[in-house]
Amino acid sequence: MDACLVDAAAEPGAVPVYAATTATVEETIASLPQPMSQWAQANGFEGKAGSVLACPDASGQIVVALLGLGAPGSEDPFAAGALHKLPRGTYKLHQGFDDLAMSVLAFALSGYRFERYRSEKPAAVQLVMPSDIARPDLAREIEAVRLVRDLVNTPANDLGPAEIADAAQRLAERYDASVSVVEGQALEEGFPMVHAVGKASPRAPLLIDLQWGAPDAPKVTLVGKGVVFDTGGLDIKPPSSMLLMKKDMGGAAHALGLAQLIMDAKLPVRLRVLIPSAENAISGAAFRPGDVLQSRKGLTVEIGNTDAEGRLILADALALADEEAPELLIDFATLTGAARVGLGPELPALFTGDDALAADIAAHAEKMHDPLWRLPLWPGYKSWLRSDIADVNHISSQPLAGAITAALFLQRFVEKAAAWVHLDVYAWSSSDRPGHPKGGDAQTIRALYALLKARYTS
Incomplete structure (x- = not known):
């Protein structure tokens, strides 16, 4: 259980929370004991979202806490996250919550x-886990x-390719999966673009391969x-653009997070997780603009810009x-600023x-409050990836539709899969908002888990 959640044994001493919209706030306040209702009125509580x-x-x-949900029909599904603004203590959801889970x-x-990295940890607000909650996946999602x-x-000084491999290995040990790592000469021969992107760094590039589940699933x-x-x-990026580049492995983190959901739920699939990992560093060994790289697929790729390395690996x-x-x-990839x-x-x-498939994913995203938006694989832009000397250039000749042309480049390497989905994620919350504290964030994995669960267990 998450540290800020406590079991029902703490309920007798927990402070009840009443949730109210701007339309129900008067009725909610009137239902409180008189001293509490007078306090709420004196403090001007109006049920505004996040209050x-x-x-x-x-x-x-x-003895009582109030939570504002906002105007009816526009309530934030993550509104209960605002309860962390309350004074330290233990609280319980009491009234006005339509979806406890x-x-x-x-x-x-x-x-x-x-x-x-913090020596002092702030005191936490805790919430009693309702005993009648009807969502078995809640704990694994969290x-x-x-x-x-x-x-x-x-930060990158503590998370290199080897540490990502360690994270995959920990998952493998927990769920009885297998992990292999391709590196060195085998990587250079089998995955030449992964090797090219990472060879300038003292931390060697890797290809991590996790496999789990029945072979015939x-x-x-x-x-x-x-x-x-x-x-x-x-x-090279300007300094301001480098500040968040520790998150450029966000795609790998998302793949591992979704893999954990799949394995923990024992979905009947044959799961494979592939993570090409490298540091795009600068040294005499760095790959150059204008270089032509061989790829695993056999296509030759002209390098238009070394800052578009993610699509190569x-x-x-x-x-x-x-x-x-x-x-x-x-x-999954933190791939383009254009997105x-x-x-x-x-x-x-x-x-x-x-x-x-796109419609199915969108439906699950809406249901799970885990949003995404479909963009087109517009074939008219394929010509923008034309190279004069190689099979393809990895960046567009036009300063437009960058997320689409990146996806079109990746599409060149997928032919046999029955269905392919590419997700260009940000993996970061730039400010605190309900459900999404500032910092690294997970996007789309709850929606995709719901899709996979419905697809393979129904």
């Missing part, structure tokens, strides 16, 4: 703190999101971009994944050529 109020008795002890999830996700956030928040393969830090290479991993023609192939310009940090971009 909280602790109501004390005559001795100053908090979602409220608990919101509270738990809002209460996440990355405290690995744990998987925490895994993603912990990995993304860890439907094949589901996850691929995650694991660039542990991106300087931009010889096309993904391409080699996708080629391997595609070789065994999985039923579903999903890749953020178009959709902002809260909406990951979804690409797939399968309309039915």
Whole structure:
């Protein structure tokens, strides 16, 4: 159980929380004992979204808390996360909560703190886990999101390719999966673009391969971009653009988080997780603009910009994944600034050529309050990746539609998979908001887990 959640044994002493919209706030306040209702009225509590109020008795002890949900029809599903603004103590959901499970999830996700490097840990607000909650996946969702956030928040000096391999190994040991790591000469020969991107760093690039489940089960393969830090290479980034580059392995974190959900729930699939991991550093060994790289698939790739390295390592991993023609192939990557310009940090971009699958994912995303937005694999832009000297250039000749052209490049390396989904995620919350504290974040994995669960257990 998450540290900010306590079991029902703590309920007798817990402070009851009343939730109210702007339409129900008067009725809610009127239902309180008179001293509490007078306190709420005197403090002007109006049920605005994210507002909280602790109501004390005559001795100053908090005996009731109020939570504002906002206007009816526009309530934030993560509103219960605002309960962390209350004074330290233990609380219980008492009245006005339509979806107990979602409220608990919101509270738990809002209460996440990355405290690995802090000597002092702030006192926490705790919530009693309702005994009648009807969502068996709640605990595993919370744990998987925490895994993603912990990995993304860890700075690059403590998280290199080897440490990502260690994280995969820990999952493998927990769920009786197997892990192999390709490195050195075998990586250079089998995954030449992964090797090229990472060879300038003293921390060797790797290809991590985790496998789990019955060999004859439907094949589901996850691929995650694991660039542990991106300087931009010889096309070096400005300092301001490097500040968040520890999160450039967010795709790898997402792949591991979804893998944990799948394995913990024992979904009847043959799971494979491929993580190409490298540091895009600068040295005399760095790959250059204008270089032509061989790829695992056999295509030659002209380098237009060394700061577009993520799609190179993904391409080699996708080629391997595609070789065994999985039923579903999903890749995650913090890939393009263009996706953020178009959709902002809260909406990951979804690409797939399968309309039915896209609609199914969108439905689960809405149900799980785990948003994403589909962008097109527009074939008219394929010509923008043309190279004069190689089979393909890995960046566009045009300064437009960058997320689409990146996805079109990746599409060149997927032919046999029955269905392919590419997710361009931000993996970061730039400010504190309900359910999403500032820092590393998990996007789309709860929606995709719901999709896989419905698809393979119904």
